[in-house]
Amino acid sequence: MNNKPAALQHIRVLDLTRVLAGPWCTQNLADLGADIIKIERPEIGDDTRSWGPPYARDAEGNNSSEAAYYLTANRGKRSITLDIATPEGQQIIRQLVLQSDVVIENYKVDQLKKYGLDYASLALIKPDLVYCSITGFGQTGPYAARSGYDFIIQGMGGLMSITGERDDLPGGGPQKAGVAIVDLMTGMYATIAVLAALTHRDRTGEGQFIDLGLLDVQVAMLANVGSNYLCSGKTPKRFGNAHANIVPYQTFATSDGHIIVAAGNDGQYRQFVQAGGNPELATDARFLTNPQRVELRDTLVPLLAEMVRKKSKAEWLELLEQAGVPCGPINNLDEVFADPQVQARTCTIELPHPTAGTVKLVANPIHMSATPPQYSMPPPLLGQHTGEILQQLLGYSEQQVVQLQEKKVI
Numbered sequence: 016m017n018n019k020p021a022a023l024q025h026i027r028v029l030d031l032t033r034v035l036a037g038p039w040c041t042q043n044l045a046d047l048g049a050d051i052i053k054i055e056r057p058e059i060g061d062d063t064r065s066w067g068p069p070y071a072r073d074a075e076g077n078n079s080s081e082a083a084y085y086l087t088a089n090r091g092k093r094s095i096t097l098d099i100a101t102p103e104g105q106q107i108i109r110q111l112v113l114q115s116d117v118v119i120e121n122y123k124v125d126q127l128k129k130y131g132l133d134y135a136s137l138a139l140i141k142p143d144l145v146y147c148s149i150t151g152f153g154q155t156g157p158y159a160a161r162s163g164y165d166f167i168i169q170g171m172g173g174l175m176s177i178t179g180e181r182d183d184l185p186g187g188g189p190q191k192a193g194v195a196i197v198d199l200m201t202g203m204y205a206t207i208a209v210l211a212a213l214t215h216r217d218r219t220g221e222g223q224f225i226d227l228g229l230l231d232v233q234v235a236m237l238a239n240v241g242s243n244y245l246c247s248g249k250t251p252k253r254f255g256n257a258h259a260n261i262v263p264y265q266t267f268a269t270s271d272g273h274i275i276v277a278a279g280n281d282g283q284y285r286q287f288v289q290a291g292g293n294p295e296l297a298t299d300a301r302f303l304t305n306p307q308r309v310e311l312r313d314t315l316v317p318l319l320a321e322m323v324r325k326k327s328k329a330e331w332l333e334l335l336e337q338a339g340v341p342c343g344p345i346n347n348l349d350e351v352f353a354d355p356q357v358q359a360r361t362c363t364i365e366l367p368h369p370t371a372g373t374v375k376l377v378a379n380p381i382h383m384s385a386t387p388p389q390y391s392m393p394p395p396l397l398g399q400h401t402g403e404i405l406q407q408l409l410g411y412s413e414q415q416v417v418q419l420q421e422k423k424v425i
Contacts, residue, residue, distance in 0.1 A: 021048020022386035026213065027279070029111050029128075030054060030092065031099075031120035031411050033061040035165070035195055036229065037149050038088035039202025041119055044209065045091030046379040046388035052111060052404060053089065053395065057096040057423060061085060062396040071371035079371040081394060086374055089204075089394035090366065095405070096398035096425050105130050112137050115408055116216075117209055121149040125160045134224045144222040145212040147205055153228030163229045163421065165195040172233025180255040187253065201232045203400045262308035262315060263287065267323040267344065274323070274331050277341040281305060286338040291322040366393040401425050 026049040030041040038053075038061070045051045055061055067082030098104045112118060115138075117138065127133045134146040148154065149173060159252010169175050169191045177386040179190030208225045214224055234241065240251050243259065250408070251259060257262035257273075263284065264277050278284040281304060286298040302308050302315055323331065328344065335342040351357060361378055368374045379388040405425070419425045 019046050020386055021225040022383070024048035024050075025251055026050070026117065027052065028117040028119060028209075029108070029114045030133075031118065031122070032149065033121065034063055035088055035198040036064075036205070037119055037121040038202040039199055040147070040149075040205035040209065041092065042090060043206040043379070044117075046390065047386070048389060049117075051092040052115070052400075053098070053181055054091040055094055055096050055397060056110070057098055057425060059243060060094070060096070060326070061089070063088070064289050064397065070369065071374050073370065073372050079246070079368070080396065081368075081371065081374075086219075086394045090390060091392050092160045092395055093392075093400035093404060094395035094398055095401040098142065098308060098424050099127075099130055101422075101424050103419060103422065107141060107405070107409070107424075108132055109137070111404075112141055114211065114408060115144075117145045117147065119147045119149070119205065123162065124150055124154055128353045133258070137224060138224075142222055142408065143220055145209060145216060145225070146222070147209055147225040147227065147286075149201060149205060149227045149229075151229050153231055154226045159229070160382060161263050165198045165229065166191055168197045168229045168233050172230050173237055173241075174233060177251050177253055177259075179253045181253055184255070187255075190252070197229050197233050197236070198321075200236055201229050204219075204232055204235075219240060242275055257312070257316075261305060262312045263319055265316070269323055269328040272328040274328055274335075275343045275345065276323075276335065277343075279338050279341065281339050284308065284362065287335065287340045288319070288322070290321075290338040290340065291326070293318075293322050296322075364390055366390055368393045369396055369399070398425070 023044060026044070027048050028041055028044055028051045030051050030053045031039070032038055032041060033055075041053070042052045053061075063085040064080070064082055066084040068078070069083045070078040071081050071086060073079060097107055099108060106120065123132070128136070134144075134148070137146065138144055152157070152158040152161055154225060170189070174197070175189040175191055178192065180187040182188065205225070205227050208227065212223050212225060240259065243249075244251060248384050256266040264279065266273050266275050276287060278287050284302070284305075285297040288294065296302060296315075296318065301311055308315055326334070331342065332342060332344065346354065352363065361377055362380070364378045365373045365375050374393055378390075381388055405416050405419075406413065415425070
């Protein structure tokens with residue numbers, strides 16, 4: 016918490032998303048000050064509310080109603096339960112749209128059209144609306160109607176073809192990333208697109224439709240590996256913890272654990288082998304340049320591996336730090352959150368919670384001098400703000416709210 020202004024405190028977002036990609040975007044916007052109204056199904060809510068264990072625990076160690084998965088992407092939002100399949104629910108959405116700047120949804124293509132809640136319908140009542148739709152495959156193309164899940168997209172989009180140990184080594188084969196990286200990156204791209212569309216709206220008064228597909232994002236995320244293919248026409252292979260274009264840039268086993276060595280240039284390579292007591296490798300004509308080392312990786316890497324095994328992890332980290340060679344340990348999460356740099360950067364926060372007492376969350380990594388992220392509210396309970404939003408924002412009476420409850424609209 017701080018007293019500085021929030022960058023997006025003038026923006027209201029109607030959040031019709033669930034699971035991870037959409038909620039990750041709207042949590043980013045919430046951290047930057049936007050008022051996020053999260054629309055959830057009555058009684059059920061966001062699927063991730065029940066994706067546990069683990070769950071948040073209260074002071075006595077008892078499970079709360081909120082799964083840790085849900086908590087990761089929903090702070091700073093207000094929750095309203097609403098059945099959008101009912102005419103009353105659809106009317107409430109339209110009323111909220113008139114009070115909002117942005118709508119973000121991750122329904123299947125055309126699913127909201129039957130309710131009159133698609134972009135074309137809502138733009139008729141609010142022409143300057145920014146409307147972001149997140150789907151597995153985008154709004155066009157032969158796969159548009161398919162459901163898209165992060166794991167499937169990692170496979171289809173090529174990530175698993177380049178992730179995992181080499182096929183000719185023990186344990187070789189395709190491997191997904193340890194977190195839902197495509198969902199997270201889609202949420203990040205959505206954040207960027209929404210902010211760009213709001214800037215355009217502020218300049219011109221024109222709203223617009225944003226079409227984001229997980230597969231598109233995965234293809235974009237191939238980055239240099241995708242560029243390597245487009246330039247060479249050669250299908251990349253899996254390299255495990257090694258790098259396709261740089262040697263040595265990989266993990267090595269020490270006498271008591273593993274380290275990462277990332278020698279990104281010829282000078283750092285020379286410093287690495289000199290620190291390891293093998294100066295002859297620094298002057299060996301076969302390994303003087305990175306292209307040579309990449310070409311002869313199967314000759315060089317075993318020599319380096321033998322050198323690294325002679326010292327402990329701590330010895331290597333100290334030697335390489337002194338030599339200016341990029342290196343690091345492979346930490347488990349105990350070690351990550353105990354790391355002095357992680358602690359110095361305030362990478363975790365605690366927020367009061369209605370049922371868990373307090374919840375510990377990973378902080379937003381953005382650091383801004385004038386408008387830093389703010390953490391105003393914990394992830395909401397299901398429907399926690401339904402009455403508040405209907406009465407204070409839309410002017411519904413208490414009796415009208417009760418009637419909607421009786422009809423199971425909310």
